[in-house]
Amino acid sequence: xxxxxxxxxxxxxxxxxxxxxxxxxxxxxxxxxxxxxxxxxxxxxxxxxxxxxxxxxxxxxxxxxxxxxxxxxxxxxxxxxxxxxxxxxxxxxxxxxxxxxxxxxxxxxxxxxxxxxxxxxxxxxxxxxxxxxxxxxxxxxxxxxxxxxxxxxxxxxxxxxxxxxxxxxxxxxxxxxxxxxxxxxxxxxxxxxxxxxxxxxxxxxxxxxxxxxxxxxxxxxxxxxxxxxxxxxxxxxxxxxxxxxxxxxxxxxxxxxxxxxxxxxxxxxxxxxxxxxxxxxxxxxxxxxxxxxxxxxxxxxxxxxxxxxxxxxxxxxxxxxxxxxxxxxxxxxxxxxxxxxxxxxxxxxxxxxxxxxxxxxxxxxxxxxxxxxxxxxxxxxxxxxxxxxxxxxxxxxxxxxxxxxxxxxxxxxxxxxxxxxxxxxxxxxxxxxxxxxxxxxxxxxxxxxxxxxxxxxxxxxxxxxxxxxxxxxxxxxxxxxxxxxxxxxxxxxxxxxxxxxxxxxxxxxxxxxxxxxxxxxxxxxxxxxxxxxxxxxxxxxxxxxxxxxxxxxxxxxxxxxxxxxxxxxxxxxxxxxxx
Amino acid sequence: xxxxxxxxxxxxxxxxxxxxxxxxxxxxxxxxxxxxxxxxxxxxxxxxxxxxxxxxxxxxxxxxxxxxxxxxxxxxxxxxxxxxxxxxxxxxxxxxxxxxxxxxxxxxxxxxxxxxxxxxxxxxxxxxxxxxxxxxxxxxxxxxxxxxxxxxxxxxxxxxxxxxxxxxxxxxxxxxxxxxxxxxxxxxxxxxxxxxxxxxxxxxxxxxxxxxxxxxxxxxxxxxxxxxxxxxxxxxxxxxxxxxxxxxxxxxxxxxxxxxxxx
Numbered sequence: 001x002x003x004x005x006x007x008x009x010x011x012x013x014x015x016x017x018x019x020x021x022x023x024x025x026x027x028x029x030x031x032x033x034x035x036x037x038x039x040x041x042x043x044x045x046x047x048x049x050x051x052x053x054x055x056x057x058x059x060x061x062x063x064x065x066x067x068x069x070x071x072x073x074x075x076x077x078x079x080x081x082x083x084x085x086x087x088x089x090x091x092x093x094x095x096x097x098x099x100x101x102x103x104x105x106x107x108x109x110x111x112x113x114x115x116x117x118x119x120x121x122x123x124x125x126x127x128x129x130x131x132x133x134x135x136x137x138x139x140x141x142x143x144x145x146x147x148x149x150x151x152x153x154x155x156x157x158x159x160x161x162x163x164x165x166x167x168x169x170x171x172x173x174x175x176x177x178x179x180x181x182x183x184x185x186x187x188x189x190x191x192x193x194x195x196x197x198x199x200x201x202x203x204x205x206x207x208x209x210x211x212x213x214x215x216x217x218x219x220x221x222x223x224x225x226x227x228x229x230x231x232x233x234x235x236x237x238x239x240x241x242x243x244x245x246x247x248x249x250x251x252x253x254x255x256x257x258x259x260x261x262x263x264x265x266x267x268x269x270x271x272x273x274x275x276x277x278x279x280x281x282x283x284x285x286x287x288x289x290x291x292x293x294x295x296x297x298x299x300x301x302x303x304x305x306x307x308x309x310x311x312x313x314x315x316x317x318x319x320x321x322x323x324x325x326x327x328x329x330x331x332x333x334x335x336x337x338x339x340x341x342x343x344x345x346x347x348x349x350x351x352x353x354x355x356x357x358x359x360x361x362x363x364x365x366x367x368x369x370x371x372x373x374x375x376x377x378x379x380x381x382x383x384x385x386x387x388x389x390x391x392x393x394x395x396x397x398x399x400x401x402x403x404x405x406x407x408x409x410x411x412x413x414x415x416x417x418x419x420x421x422x423x424x425x426x427x428x429x430x431x432x433x434x435x436x437x438x439x440x441x442x443x444x445x446x447x448x449x450x451x452x453x454x455x456x457x458x459x460x461x462x463x464x465x466x467x468x469x470x471x472x473x474x475x476x477x478x479x480x481x482x483x484x485x486x487x488x489x490x491x492x493x494x495x496x497x498x499x500x501x502x503x504x505x506x507x508x509x510x511x512x513x514x515x516x517x518x519x520x521x522x523x524x525x526x527x528x529x530x531x532x533x534x535x536x537x538x539x540x541x542x543x544x545x546x547x548x549x550x551x552x553x554x555x556x557x558x559x560x561x562x563x564x565x566x567x568x569x570x571x572x573x574x575x576x577x578x579x
Numbered sequence: 580x581x582x583x584x585x586x587x588x589x590x591x592x593x594x595x596x597x598x599x600x601x602x603x604x605x606x607x608x609x610x611x612x613x614x615x616x617x618x619x620x621x622x623x624x625x626x627x628x629x630x631x632x633x634x635x636x637x638x639x640x641x642x643x644x645x646x647x648x649x650x651x652x653x654x655x656x657x658x659x660x661x662x663x664x665x666x667x668x669x670x671x672x673x674x675x676x677x678x679x680x681x682x683x684x685x686x687x688x689x690x691x692x693x694x695x696x697x698x699x700x701x702x703x704x705x706x707x708x709x710x711x712x713x714x715x716x717x718x719x720x721x722x723x724x725x726x727x728x729x730x731x732x733x734x735x736x737x738x739x740x741x742x743x744x745x746x747x748x749x750x751x752x753x754x755x756x757x758x759x760x761x762x763x764x765x766x767x768x769x770x771x772x773x774x775x776x777x778x779x780x781x782x783x784x785x786x787x788x789x790x791x792x793x794x795x796x797x798x799x800x801x802x803x804x805x806x807x808x809x810x811x812x813x814x815x816x817x818x819x820x821x822x823x824x825x826x827x828x829x830x831x832x833x834x835x836x837x838x839x840x841x842x
Contacts (some may be wrong), residue, residue, distance in 0.1 A: 031589075038596075068625040088636055148637075173639035223644025401596070476662025548659040558662035561674060 051350060056409050066210070072168050074209035076195060077180060078219040079254075079435045081439065083212070085182050085196065085264075088171035089153045091164045093143040095133060099161040106161045111135045114159060121153045123241065126360065143266060153390040169480070170196075176263045178222050178468040180277045181256050181376070181433060184264035193275050195433060198375050214435040216252035221245055224549040229518060233259055236501075236523035236533070242278035242412050243542070246515040246548060248420040248506060250436045251444075253374070253428035254514065256280075256413075278521065281378040282408040286519075287486025288342045288535075289419075289504040290405030292456055295335060295347070296422055297362040298354045300452040307335045308572050311346045319397040321333035323348050326534075339459050340467030342483060344404045351403030359402060364420060365447040366428055372413040373430035379443040383409035405484060412502070416517045419504050423460070423480070423512040426453040458566045461509040464567070466573060472505055472540040474547040476558025481505025481516075481543065483535035488522070498522050503539035507547055509564040514554055 016514040071087040078084055097106035107114055111134035119127050122143060133140050142162070146154070151164050170185035185192030191197040195215065202208055225243045233241040258278040276282070298304040310332040316323040329341045338346035351359055363369065371379040385407050388395040394402065401407040413431060421428040426448030429441075436442075448456075460480030463469045468483040484502040487494035502519045506512045518539045525531040529538045551558060651657055666672050678685070 016817050065621045065624060068621075069628055083636070083639060089633075117696065171636060173636055174643045175640075175645055219644060223648065227645075227648050548661070552660055553600075557665045557667060558660070559665065559667065559671075560662040561671065 075212035235528035248424040287484035289484035348400035356399040366538040478508035485534040501535035
């Protein structure tokens, strides 16, 4: 019994042990399962998170702050950081005929009423065109570049079909200022004409378009130049005008104007004849403004050593042609007098003494035989005298006519660079529209000796002080310069009444900083110009008014007690001091 | 009991896991909240910058060069400043005290102290001790004054200075024996030349009397040059310039000679 009990007890104990073991095993398995599931869950969570991060989370971060502020097209500023062209999200006026649902009248009022209201807001809009568009039932732009206040007025009309999408467009805050320099951007976003075309790759490059491009233009000087040129053009009834202000030491173009101009903000109307740049693209025979270049070449070559030597001033007969002066200046003139009175005859004689090869060499050193060096895409090719023989040597008559600016046609920009070389100590530098770091001014090439340049500074100052340029003599600015009134060539010779009046100047003459060129195309004699059409009466006064306006802005302080010393030359002038 | 302890332990682990999970979640929520805040702030910055650009552009448009010109023509009428409105340096300031034209009456002064004497005596002392720091331009001007001033002018200036120093010495009770002696020697030398000295003394006397009234070294020079140029004095404008130049040269000439004497 006991044994039985004991065995039964053992058996029970065994069974119990077995079941405990069984249970423990199950628990362990369950635990392993739980842990495994936990790990799988964690792994899955990590994977899901990774997928989420990889796929979705990155999306909003991709548009970073810098990228959000990156303009679609880079900004162009002037030398002082004033924006001249920028990408600007401006409002447009879009007609959406489906705004009130399909079918039915797209407008609340009649198209005529709406068009009339729109013409009241935009006085330059075409009423008939608006009515046609509103009646057509097709979506179209009624107007681009709408000002916020205009948009508010249109909104107040209560027409849901008139929408104002904001679009990134090219905007020129200064309007038509420096339009010929900047150019414009068309509807497709492509730059044309000026720096918009030149800088296209740079302005669109994502790596570079964030930083604005600084031009050498000073918007204040540009405004003054355009303003005074316009005034001069209107006063003399001229067909067009061109002007340039050039830094003589760095070749930076501080202002460049060609009038009449265009409004780059109206890209739809921008492409027309006015886009033409008279400063860099049109070549003119610039006449007497070439005389100082000839004289400088002669002084430089040692042909003119004594300025008191007198030359006969009677008309010259060369190769069947006669060289005249505008007036009779007496029997003889010396070189300073010839410049002051602008004598073709004496300049021609000096050029004849100098000889064709040397004059040609000087002109070539001043790059008069190639397109002007500037970044603008439109650059005119000069009409360069080809010469009479195979080697291209100039004959006597060609040398003589070139000496006073005839038979050679260059752009006003060529002339500006040449004058910069005349006054800055004799170094020719290419003109540039980019702001130049003072530490990296191009070396340039020497054309004249420094002593020649000093002499020319005196002579140019004398022309303004005593000669034809008197109306450009802005008090205290020590302006020096030369007038040039050239007849334009027409059918069968020169046209007596169509002139190109130019005044090429530099200031201050005791230490030249800027060259200023003002040119009028076909000025007429008017009451404002005392009935005269020559440069002394129309182009010189423009320079006389521009210089006081831009001088202080560009750091040239007027000073009546300073001037270039011309005391050694003044006794040589017949009607000046001394004689 | 063993089981419950184990279960407790496992419950404990689970609770810890849950707490950790909750903490991680809270943390990630906070991180996300902060991130979206940063995002919103960035959005605001972008919007504000664009608004700023918008307003700036509007301002530039309304205040563009052509518009400003139109307003100026209509409303303000400002013109560019002229030469007379600028003063670049002390010399230009001094030029303002010159008479309007050569024979203009002297400006009325109330003080009677002969400050030209003090000025003449003070300058050499200053420039003598600080000769090394004298500006280059000044030296240059002084040299030029010697170059084109002719032989007579600098000497007469030396005479002025000697007289001035002597007067000052009297007033201050100090002795500038060496300087005075040098000046005397120079005078004796010049007297041998005869004629010019008489004229010069007269000039100096007259200049002195003018100076005592007007109290400025440059006034003397203006007086002098006015007389010498009396023939061409009728010519205006350009003729006024040499007078000014001489005035400036005289100032510097005085200083230069002053340096010599004080040494």
